[in-house]
Amino acid sequence: MNSLFSPINIVAMVLFATALAWRIYQTSRAPRVLPNWAITVTIACVAGSFLAQQKVISDWLDELTGKGAGRLVNNVMLAIGACALLIVFLGSALGPRRPRRVLFELLPLAAAIVLMFIAMAVTPREARGAALSPKLVHEPGVALFYLGAGLYLIYCLIACTWWIFRYIRTADRNLRTGLKLSAAGLLCLSVGSVFRALYIVIAWAFGPSVPVLLSVAIPLVLLGIVLFLAGITYPGVRARFAALQRRRQHQRHHERLTPLWTVLADVYPNIVLRSTPRGRWDQWRPRTVHRHYYRRVIEIRDGLVQLSPYLDTDLTALAVDDPRGAAEALKTAIARQAAGEENDGRAKLVLPGGGADIESDVRPLLALSAAVSQNGA
Structure with a gap:
């Protein structure tokens, strides 16, 4: 339980709560705007994925529904969050074509989720839910689970980063700063996911595993999550700060x-x-x-x-x-x-x-x- 409330986790949970509260407020003001719903789902799923990978919650999910449930929930929610993030950009850019394209994006998401369920089912019970390690990387179910989830995540993250770089040119200063932070976070997540995929492919293609790839991938993923959260939170926090300054100025002027x-x-x-x-x-x-x-x-x-x-x-x-x-x-x-x-x-x-x-x-x-x-x- 103590590890759940470590300093890093507390910072992450505060960022998640701030970002989610802000997006729920924005969605309530414009409930018919697709990107508002999509970014809210993104934050909720990434937050859920983050919580599901905490040992105390993962163990609770395993006891509740079966061994490996925590790991499955973690990766499924992360995949849904990545897909929703991609829909954010598609919903803003495609105009009348977006319903068909959004439905199209749900197909690879569904395929990735089905693949994760199949991989978890064929994995021996004692290996289900275990973290990727040199001892388990050659287990077919484990390798298939992490490789399938990783490849889909890489696809979404690279596509989202590409869309962000397109938007940066036309965004205002505050939004541009947030987009740059988000892009940096997504790039870190992409590189971390690529390293994890390479770890699996090299182990299966050549036999020996290369643990250093995982050692590099894990910090990149953590850094990417923090940067991404900071990026999507920054415009809202900056807007609230500016509104507070304006309110204080009006109070002073009223008195003067x-x-x-x-x-x-x-x-x-x-x-x-x-x-x-x-x-x-x-x-x-x-x-x-x-x-x-x-x-x-x-x-x-x-x-x-x-x-x-x-x-x-x-x-x-x-x-x-x-x-x-x-x-x-x-x-x-x-x-x-x-x-x-x-x-x-x-x-x-x-x-x-x-x-x-x-x-x-x-x-x-x-x-x-x-x-x-x-x-x-």
């Missing part, structure tokens, strides 16, 4: 705009938008932060528009160049409004606009709010 909003809300209470009842957990949702931020920006702009007939200058532009002057101009305009001074009643442009996004329009408001806070307007 408070002095300006307070002054305008006191003069024009009608700018404060009516709140709709929300659930008690709504305040903890990320979208609530963004909603409060955008609402504050809208209310401030409405207040400045109503005050603009009393302004003699471009207030927000002045706030960037001369914050104190902007605060004084705002204070003067509010005094004129409070005194009921006559004006032409025509609203003026209070924000330059034309920014790439709302954030660029908010910058002068932040400068103006800071000036108001410092000058007590």
Whole structure:
């Protein structure tokens, strides 16, 4: 049991859980997109394969359904995961032709699984489920089992790597990083699988086994799994990190705009938008932060528009160049409004606009709010 929770296994299980949770969330948002389902199946199967090869779980499966079940589950799930990964790329690239091609890819998968069942059945009971070793490599059932599973895995991994290199050119930066990590992981898995296949072929063709091939293959497979998981997890983690940064920025900006909003809300209470009842957990949702931020920006702009007939200058532009002057101009305009001074009643442009996004329009408001806070307007 302790080996199940070794440091390496814990890291792998955390990566699996993170990747699977993220993909389930993405699939729930777009349930009709084939690649979403395929990548979710891939992660679930690779995670299941990883767990099935742990001794405590493998022994439990052997006791439950018969000797060799753990090894069979491990390799069958790995094969299904590899096929699902290939379907991810086929589903994204083939368009109308994908149903037929996807069905075609299920044929070699079915053949590989049937071959594994046959190989396990013809293997002597005492050798079933045993790891590939110099003592067992010449056993026909063992060699057939590992060679059949390995060749199918090599086919899928090489095909997936080829598709990844096609996508890298058109992917954005974050996705490109994830694809590179995934490609490196798949290449390591491919090379490790090739070494294992060579180990079997050389032993059967020439007699003696070459254990060094297995010694190299095992670390490559482990490294490949970690890199692949890191690759498919990276875009989602990066997106969540960027969203967290944006949410924190909006929280800070919301607070920094408070002095300006307070002054305008006191003069024009009608700018404060009516709140709709929300659930008690709504305040903890990320979208609530963004909603409060955008609402504050809208209310401030409405207040400045109503005050603009009393302004003699471009207030927000002045706030960037001369914050104190902007605060004084705002204070003067509010005094004129409070005194009921006559004006032409025509609203003026209070924000330059034309920014790439709302954030660029908010910058002068932040400068103006800071000036108001410092000058007590």
